[in-house]
Amino acid sequence: MACGLHAPTKTGMTQDRHLSGAPWRNFYGRFRGKTLRPNQETYLAEDLVKLSPGPVGWDINPDRKPIDLKSLFGDREVALEIGFGGGEHLVHQAVSYPQVGIIGCEPFLNGVAMLLGKIRASEAQNIAVYPGDVRNMLDVLPEASISRAFLLYPDPWPKKRHHRRRFVTESYLRPLSKVMKKNAIFRVATDIPDYVRQTLEEVPRHGFSWLAERPADWRAPWQDWISTRYEQKALREGRVPHYLTFRKL
Ligand SMILES: C[S@@+](CC[C@H](N)C(=O)[O-])C[C@H]1O[C@@H](n2cnc3c(N)ncnc32)[C@H](O)[C@@H]1O
Numbered sequence: 001m002a003c004g005l006h007a008p009t010k011t012g013m014t015q016d017r018h019l020s021g022a023p024w025r026n027f028y029g030r031f032r033g034k035t036l037r038p039n040q041e042t043y044l045a046e047d048l049v050k051l052s053p054g055p056v057g058w059d060i061n062p063d064r065k066p067i068d069l070k071s072l073f074g075d076r077e078v079a080l081e082i083g084f085g086g087g088e089h090l091v092h093q094a095v096s097y098p099q100v101g102i103i104g105c106e107p108f109l110n111g112v113a114m115l116l117g118k119i120r121a122s123e124a125q126n127i128a129v130y131p132g133d134v135r136n137m138l139d140v141l142p143e144a145s146i147s148r149a150f151l152l153y154p155d156p157w158p159k160k161r162h163h164r165r166r167f168v169t170e171s172y173l174r175p176l177s178k179v180m181k182k183n184a185i186f187r188v189a190t191d192i193p194d195y196v197r198q199t200l201e202e203v204p205r206h207g208f209s210w211l212a213e214r215p216a217d218w219r220a221p222w223q224d225w226i227s228t229r230y231e232q233k234a235l236r237e238g239r240v241p242h243y244l245t246f247r248k249l
Contacts (some may be wrong), residue, residue, distance in 0.1 A: 005114040008043055008148065022057075022058035022059075022136070022205075025135060026165070027107065027110070027133055028155075028157075028162075028165055029107060029108060029155060030107075030108050031107055031109060032108070032109050032110065033109075033110040034109065034110065035121060036109070036110060036113050037113075039117070040110075040113035040114075040116070040117065041113075042112055043116035043117055043120065044109070044112065044116065044131075047116045047119070047120070048112075048116070048129065048131060051116075051119070051127060051128055051129040052128065052129070052130075053072055053103050053128035053129070053130055053137070054067035054068060054071075054072065054140075055067065055069055055140070056130050056132070056136050056137055056139075056140055057132065057136060058136065061140060061172070064139050064140055064144075065140065066140055066141065066142040066144070067140045067141065069101070069141075069142060069145055072101060072128055073101030073126065073128075074101075076099060076100055076101040076126065077099075077100045077101070077108070077147040077148070078100070078101045078102070078103065078145055078146055078147060079093065079097075079100050079101070079102040079146065079147060079148035079149065079150070080102070080103050080104075080134075080137070080141075080146050080148070080149045080150070080179075081093070081102060081103070081104045081105070081149075081150040081152070082103070082105055082134045082150065082151045082154070082167065082169075083106055083134065083151070083152070083154060083155075083228055084104040084105070084106045084111065084115060084152075085106065085111050085112040085152075085153070085228055085229055086110075086115065086118075086228070086239075087104065087106075087111065087112075087114055087115025087116075087118050087119070087148060088118065088148075088226055088228055088229065089150065089152055089225075089226055089228050090102060090104045090115060090127065091115070091118045091119060091122050091124060091127070092224075092226040093150075093224070094119075094124040094126050094127045094192045095122050095124055096121070096224055097126075098125070098126055099126075100126065100147070100148070101126050101127075101128065102126060102127055102128070103127075103128045103129075103130065103137065104127065104128070104129050104130070105130045105132065105133070105136075105137045106129075106130075106131065107129065107131065107132050107133050110133045112129065115129065116129070121226065122230045134172075135171070135172065135175065138172075138175035138176060138179055139175065141179040142179070143178055143179060144178075144179070144180070144181045145179055145181065146179050146180050146184055147180075147181055147184050148167075148182060148185050148186075148187070149176060149180060149184070149185075149186045149187070149189050151167055151168075151186070151187070151188045151189075152187070152188075152189045152228055152230070152231075153189055153190060153191065153230035153234070154166065154167040154168070154188075154190065154195070155167075156190070156191075156192040156195055158172055158191065158192065158194070159175070163194075163198060166190055166195065166198060166214065168188070168195070168198050168199045168202045168203060169202060170202075170206075173202060173203060173205075173206040174206060176205040176206070176209070177207045177248065180248040181248065182248060182249070183247055183248060184247070184248040185219060185245060185247060185248075186203065186208055186245075186246040186247075186248065187222065187243070187244070187245055187246075188203070188240065188243075188244040188246070189221075189228075189231065189241060189242065189243050189244070190241075190242055190244075191231070191234035191239035191240060191241050191242070192239075193242075199244055200244070203244075203246050204246075207248060207249050208246035208247065208248055208249065209246060209247050209249055210244065210245070210246055211245045211246065212244070212245065217243075217245070218242050218243055218244055218245075218246070219242070219243070220243065221241070221243050222243060222245070225243075
């Protein structure tokens with residue numbers, strides 16, 4: 001499925017822009033899965049507005065003005081989780097570090113609904129949720145505003161001709177690098193050896209340094225880690241997690 005379709009009428013796309021003003025951006029993931037349970041519909045209807053990080057979408061922020069992180073989180077440091085899936089890691093981080101504000105971006109609505117249920121159960125007060133493509137968020141985050149970013153089991157795109165769809169490419173890493181503070185930490189977890197290769201090639205090109213000094217540094221999970229749904233699946237299927245930590249130079 002793609003949100004960047006060429007047809008100008010039904011989809012609201014003109015040649016290279018969505019009518020909302022968004023640039024033409026391919027998106028190959030899923031927006032919806034199986035039918036949401038009634039309580040999940042309620043979470044989406046009631047909680048997304050309260051948890052909004054501010055004007056991120058092109059329709060409400062066509063000039064791409066930076067969002068106001070101070071009014072969102074006060075003086076807290078800000079973390080970003082890209083593609084939080086079911087949200088277990090995001091909520092774990094929020095509860096472990098109440099002094100940090102964390103923004104999650106995820107276009108898959110079923111995952112967003114799962115996260116909202118977990119936020120209700122945790123009562124965490126330091127979370128903002130953008131139910132959409134992280135590239136929209138990267139447009140409007142102030143420069144050098146993010147202290148920590150998490151990219152956990154990004155879509156692997158195993159076929160060679162699809163490698164350019166991976167997150168660890170120029171169109172994602174350049175804006176990510178811009179919004180990261182000096183010395184900010186960027187964590188990438190993946191179970192795909194070729195994704196490790198591409199990450200280690202591409203991320204340092206965008207102003208990050210890989211912090212591993214010995215194999216244990218990428219083999220062992222981070223000390224504040226909680227295994228995600230995707231990781232559980234990878235382990236069941238015999239794949240090996242890699243935990244890569246970068247520092248913004
Ligand atoms: C393989 S899943 C991993 C989910 C979760 N991080 C975990 O470890 O269980 C990859 C996630 O990235 C999300 N994703 C894909 N493209 C994205 C984008 N452009 N912006 C934000 N999230 C995206 C997908 O919807 C999906 O939930």
